[in-house]
Amino acid sequence: MSVLFKRWEEIRDVKRVLADRDWFPATSGNISIKVSDNPVSFLVSASGKDKSKETVEDFLLVDANGKALLETDLRPSAETLLHIAVYKESRAGCVLHVHTVENNVISSLYGEEGVVHFTDQEIIKALGIWEEDGEISVPIIPNYADIPKLTEAFRPHIQGDSGAVLIRHHGITVWGRDAFEAKRHLEAYEFLFRFHLQSRQFASK
Numbered sequence: 001m002s003v004l005f006k007r008w009e010e011i012r013d014v015k016r017v018l019a020d021r022d023w024f025p026a027t028s029g030n031i032s033i034k035v036s037d038n039p040v041s042f043l044v045s046a047s048g049k050d051k052s053k054e055t056v057e058d059f060l061l062v063d064a065n066g067k068a069l070l071e072t073d074l075r076p077s078a079e080t081l082l083h084i085a086v087y088k089e090s091r092a093g094c095v096l097h098v099h100t101v102e103n104n105v106i107s108s109l110y111g112e113e114g115v116v117h118f119t120d121q122e123i124i125k126a127l128g129i130w131e132e133d134g135e136i137s138v139p140i141i142p143n144y145a146d147i148p149k150l151t152e153a154f155r156p157h158i159q160g161d162s163g164a165v166l167i168r169h170h171g172i173t174v175w176g177r178d179a180f181e182a183k184r185h186l187e188a189y190e191f192l193f194r195f196h197l198q199s200r201q202f203a204s205k
Contacts, residue, residue: 003035003036004035004043004061007033007034007035007043008043008059010033010094010178010179011031011032011033011043011059011094011179012054012058012059013179014031014033014094014096014179014182014183015031015045015051015054015058016054017183018031018051018096018098018183018186019051019052023098023099023100023190024051024052024098024099025099027048027049027050027051028098028099028171029045029051029097029098029099029171030044030045030077030078030079030080030083030097031044031045031094031095031096031097032044032045032059032080032083032094032095033093033094033095033179034087034092034093034094035061039063039064040063040064040087040088041061041062041063041064041069042061042062042083042087043059043060043061043062044059044060044062044066044076044077044080044083045058045059045076045077046058046059046060046074046075046076046077047074047075047076047077047078048075057074060072060074060076062076062080064084064087064088065084066080066081066083066084078147079097079147079150081147081148081150081151082095082097082147082150082151082154082173083095084151085151085154085155085158086158086173086175089155089158090158090160090161090163090175091161091177092161092162092175092176092177092182093176093177093178093179093182094175094176094177094178094179094181094182094183095173095174095175095182096173096174096175096182096183096186097171097172097173097174098171098172098186098190099170099171100171100172100190100193102190102193102194102197103166103171103172103189103190103193104169104170104171105193105197106166106193106196106197107140107166107167107168107169107170107172108168108169110140111140111142111168111169113140114139114140114141115137115138115139115140116137116138116140116166117135117136117137118135118136118137118138118192118196119133119134119135119136120133121192121195123188123191123192123195124136124188124192126184126185126187126188127162127185127188127189128162136192138164138165138166138172138189139157139165139166140165140166140167140168141153141154141157141165141166141167141168142167142168143167143168143169143170150167154167154173158175161175161176161177162174162175162176162177162181162182162185163175164185164186164189172186172189172190174186174189
C-alpha cells in the first residue's frame, strides 16, 4: 500500500466520523494530513464539497505552497494557508478545522479576552496534561476575512507539534502529530466547550 493511499484512508475515516457528528455544516470546515516531509506534501479537503458524502474528489494532493501536485479541477480549501503554516512551523501530521455551535459560542463569550481557560476536567488528560489540577488554555483570534491576515494572526500560536486555536465566530483549528492525535484533541476540546456551556446554563437557573 502506498503512503499516499494510506494517508487518504486515514483522513477519509476522520472526515467520516466528524461528518457524522455534523461538525461540517453547510460545507464548512477543512481537514488535511501530511503525506511527505521532504518535500512537504499533504492531502487537503477540496473547496465547496458536501463533507457528509464520500467521493474520489474529497481531497487533493498539494505542495508546501498549496499548489496541486496532480492534475485536477479541484480547488483546495480557502483556508489552506492555515494548514501550510502549521506544517511549516511544526512537525504536525494532521490539521482539523470544524465549525460547531459550541466552539462558536465559546469564541463569542471569550473573544474579547483573547483566550479561554479550562481546568479540573478528566478529559484534559487526552491533551497530554496529567497533573491533578491540570489546565489548558485556547487562544482566540479575530475572524479576519482576508486569509493571509488571518494566517498571520494564527501563526504565533503554533508553538508545538500539537495545539489549537479558536477563530472568533468561525471555528476551531486543531493539529497533532498524526490523525489519531489531532482527532483525539479535537474531541477533547469540543467536550470541554459543551461541558462549560451546559454548566453555565445550569448555574443560571
